[in-house]
Amino acid sequence: MPSLHPLLSGFAPIWALTGVGYVVGRTGLLGPHAEVVLNRFVFHVAMPAALFLMIARTPLDRFANPSMLAFAAGTAVATGLGLFVGRRLFRRKPGESAIGAMASGYVNSANLGIPVTMQVIGDASFVAPVVLFQILLVTPVVLAVLDGGAAGRRALLTLPARNPILLATALGAVFSATGMHLPAELNRSCELLGGAGVPTALITLGISLHNRPPAEGRSRRAEVGLTVAIKTLVQPLAALAVAGPLLHLPAHQLLTVVLFSALPTAQNVYTYAREYGQGAVLARDAVLWSTLASMATLSVISWALGPK
Template sequence: MPSLHPLLSAFAPIWAITGVGYVVGRTRLLGPHAETVLNRFVFHVAMPAALFLMIARTPLDRFANPSMLAFAAGTAVAIGLGLLAGKLVFGRKPGELAIGAMASGYVNSANLGIPVTMQVVGDASFVAPVVLFQILLVTPAVLAVLDGGAAGRRALLTLPVRNPILLAAAVGAAVSAAGLHLPAELNRSCELLGGAGVPTALIALGMSLHNRPPADGRSRRAEVGLIVAVKTLLQPLVALAVAGPLLHLPEHQLLTVVLFSALPTAQNVYTYAREYGQGTVLARDAVLWSTLVSMATLSVISWTLGPA
C-alpha cells in the first residue's frame, strides 16, 4: 500500500505556490490590482490555451466508458446537493448557487489528479475523460448561469463566442472530432501559455488570503463545511456505490474512479467566481479546506481500496 509521503509530495506544490501568493499579497509586491489582473490572465489567456490543447489532443470517444458513469453519478449527486443546500438552507442567489454547486462537485483533475493517481494506481489515463466531462458538460452549465446574471439581455446562444473558456473547449472538441494534427508551433505556444495557468491561479488564490473579509458568522462556516463534506466524502461514496455494487468494475478501475471523485475542489472554481464576482469567498474557502481535508480522505481510500 502507498505511504502518506507520495500524497504529501503531490500536495506540496499546491500549498507552496499558494503560500508564495499570500506573501506577494501581504507585501503588495505587485500593486493593489494584481489579484484582479492575474485572475483575468488565467481566465482569458492561460486556461483557454491549456483546455484547447488538452481537448484537441484527446479522442472524444474516450469520454464514453463505464468508469465515467460512476464518476458522473458522484458528480451529479454532489452538485445537486450543493444546489439544494445553497438555495433552501443558505438562501444563495443564482450566481452564488452556481459557484457553491460547482465547488461541491468539480474536482482538481489535472494538477492533483495526475500525481495522485500515478502514485497510487500507476496510471493517469483517466484524467482525459474527466477533463472532457467537466469542461464540456459541467462548466458550460455553470458559466451560463454566471454569465446570464451578468449579461442581462444578451442572448445565451452567443455565450460560447463571448466566453474564452467555452470557446477554447468548443474549438478543441472540433479539432479532435475532425482528427486534425496541430502544427508544432501552435502546440508549443499553447503549452507555454497553458503551463502558466495553474501557478498563476494559485498565486492569485494565495493573494486573496491576505484580504480576507470579515467573517459573516456561522452560516458561511456551515456552508463551507457542508461543501467540503460533500466534495471529499459524499462524492467518492456515491462513485464507490455505483462503480462497485452496480457496475462491478475491476479493482483498479474502482480505485481510480473513487480517487478522482475524492479529489478536492479545483482552483478553477475560484477563478470563475473571481471573474464574475459571485461567491468569491465561498469558492476560495472551499478550495483551501477541501484540499486540506482530501489529504486524509485520499490516504484512507488508497489504503482501503489499493493493492495489498
C-alpha cells in the same frame, strides 16, 4: 497503505504556490490590483490555451465507458446536493448557488489526479476522460448560469463566442473530432501560455487569502463546511455505490473512480467565481479546506480499496 510522503508530494506544489501568492499579497509587491489582473489573465488567456490543447489532443470517445458513468453519477449527486445547500439552506442567488454546486463536485483532476493516481495505482489514464467530462459538460452549464445572471438571458445566445473558456473548449472539440493540428509554432505558443495557467491561478488564490473579509459569519462557515463535506465524503461515497454494487467494476477501476471522486475542489472554480464576482469567498475556502481534508480521505481510500 501507501506512505504519506508520496501523497503529500502531489499537494506540496499547491501549498507552496498558494503561499507565494499570500506573501505577494501581504507585501503588496504587485500592487493593489494584482488579484484582479492575474485572475483575468488566467481566465482570458492562459486557461483557454491549456484547455484547447488538452481537448484537441484527446479523442472525444474517451469518456464513454462504465468507469466514467460511475464518476458522472458521483458528480451529479455532489453538485445537486451542493446546489440544494446553496439555494434552500442558505438562500443564495443563482450564480452563488452555481459556484457552490461546482465547488461541491468539480475535482482537481489534472493538478492532483495525475500525481496521486500515479503514486497509488501507477496509472493516470483516467485523467483525460475526467477532464473532458468536466470541461465539455459541467463547465458550460455553470458558466451559462453565471453569464446569464450577469448579462441577461438574451446574452446566452452569444455566450460561446464571448466566453474564452467555452470558445476554447468548442475549438478544441472541433480539432479533436477532425484530427486537425496547429502549426508547430502556434502549438508551442499555446503550450507556454497554458503552462502559466495553474501556477498563476494558485498565486492568485494565495493573494486572495490576504484580502479575505475580516468577518464571514457562522452562515458562511457552515456553508463552506457542508460544501467540503460533500466534496470529500459524499462524492466518493456516491461514486463507490454506483461503481461497486450497481456496475460491479473490477477492483482496479473501482479504486480509480473513487480516488478521482475524492480529489479536492479545483482552483478553476475560484477563477470562475472571481471573474464573475459570484461566490468567490466560498470557492476560495472550498478549494483550500477540501485540499487539506482530501489528504486524509485519499489515504483512507487507498488503504481500504487498494491492493492488499
